[in-house]
Amino acid sequence: MPNSPYSAAQAARHALGQRLKEIRKSNGMTARAFAARAGWSESKASRIENGKTFPADADLRAYAELCGAPEAYPDLLAAAHGIEGMYVEWRRLQRDGMRHAQQAHVSLYERTEHFRIYEPSVIPGILQTRNYARAIMGTISAFRHLPDDVDAAVDVRMRRQHILRDAGRRFGIILEEAALRARFGNSDVMAAQLGHLLTVTSRQQVSLGIVPFTVNRRMWPLEGFWIFGNEQVLIELATAQVTVKQPSEIETYERMFSELVSIARYGKHARALIAEAIHALG
Template identity: 65%
Template sequence: MRKPTGLTARALAARAGWSESKASRIENGKTPPSDQDLLAYVTICGVPQDYEDLRATAHGIDEMYVEWKRLQRAGLKRGQEAHVPLYARTNRFRIYEPGVIPGLLQTADYATAIMNRIVTFRQIPDDVEAAVKVRMLRQRYLHDAHRHFGIVLEESALRSRFGGPEVMAAQLGHLLQIAVLPNVSLGVIPMATERIMWPVEGFWIYDYSQVIVELATAQVTVKQPSEIETYARMFAELVKLACHGQPARALIAEAIAVLG
């Protein structure tokens, strides 16, 4: 931010009333800046509109990028429990998943199949049974009429098999039941759809407070307002691609039929 202005660190520090060493420590990440420090910095650099994003970054830096090997070193239960307070304070969920049924909509058998594979692949302690119980308990929020769930799945999420045909049939049948809940909007993007928005990694938007993205190696938490807005726009474009109501349920029924 400073370099395009032509200011040196010494000049910026003088304008802010800081020592030169303080400016250097902030810029090199050695001293966490206060909110007042950040406001002074962006004001002097002529970009006050960046304050909220910078503030959100500073406040959320410890959870911004958390590697699975750190989060799951003791197993999967801890991660499931960590999201309970977030679910409790969220009223509007927007969820996009390209390849799996989201945890909020999973049956116990489907969740068990996926978690067993995670435990094997990542070579972590096996606490799948306990983790599944926590995931199932979190689903109580689906039946709270004061909360709203916008969910968009790629058709490939319906076709990707976990746990065998019987587990998949039960999972897809459960999805049909969830789809008719009055506080749930379930959309499915057909594979043959002409794309106006490319498939991306799965993401969850919690109100307008944060976005969680699951990568292969880490969980990413986004709290910068401008980035949350980008995910919200992306979700809106994906909603336009999805079919809802009876056409969506027909795609789910077709996925059940091909299981034989």
């Protein structure tokens, strides 16, 4: 992953240009012939294909239709629209503290009916207790030297959890066993958090799976990611939040989630793993 929003966007622009070049070449057209058909100068096609000029929606449609690949247009459009906001450093997103970043996703949560969530090392925010959320947000805030608005950010996170009570939504959640064992707050905070997980598993709209340490893996541990319906995927890295909106990339995350589902433990087996983690607190 490039180390700045600028370099990430530049790399994505270049990749999009190369993809357009491949679409043109697969149709057997030279850049000059394509430009003539599109009514462009040859230099415009060259600038777009080399990532120096960002294509407009009409330019993308021209590549798709004139090169005999109209089915590629929706994917090209989604890729282009997602590039500018695809990689946002936490220091930009959280420059005024953590509350703003929490509030920014409220509308996305409200309009999503199907959530698929994977977390390798922490309990996801939608399942967190107030004290656990305060402990983990406090740790992040201190490490990143953010303005101290942890309590306000926790309030936003707690309010967002009302969607869990909506029987019309579906939540597929997979945790690595490590997420049950990583301690944030004292033993009482962790015991309450793990007890809350046991309560959540009884809700019909929530499917909670745990991937045990000892499982024979068919999918390697990944960065945490959230799939919001078929609209987008959010991935949290150490330095940035990545947004994926390209349908083909969303499909890849859906496939990875399905593989994780196949190795996770559910029902009484998941509850047993949670109970073991509670017992280990002493």
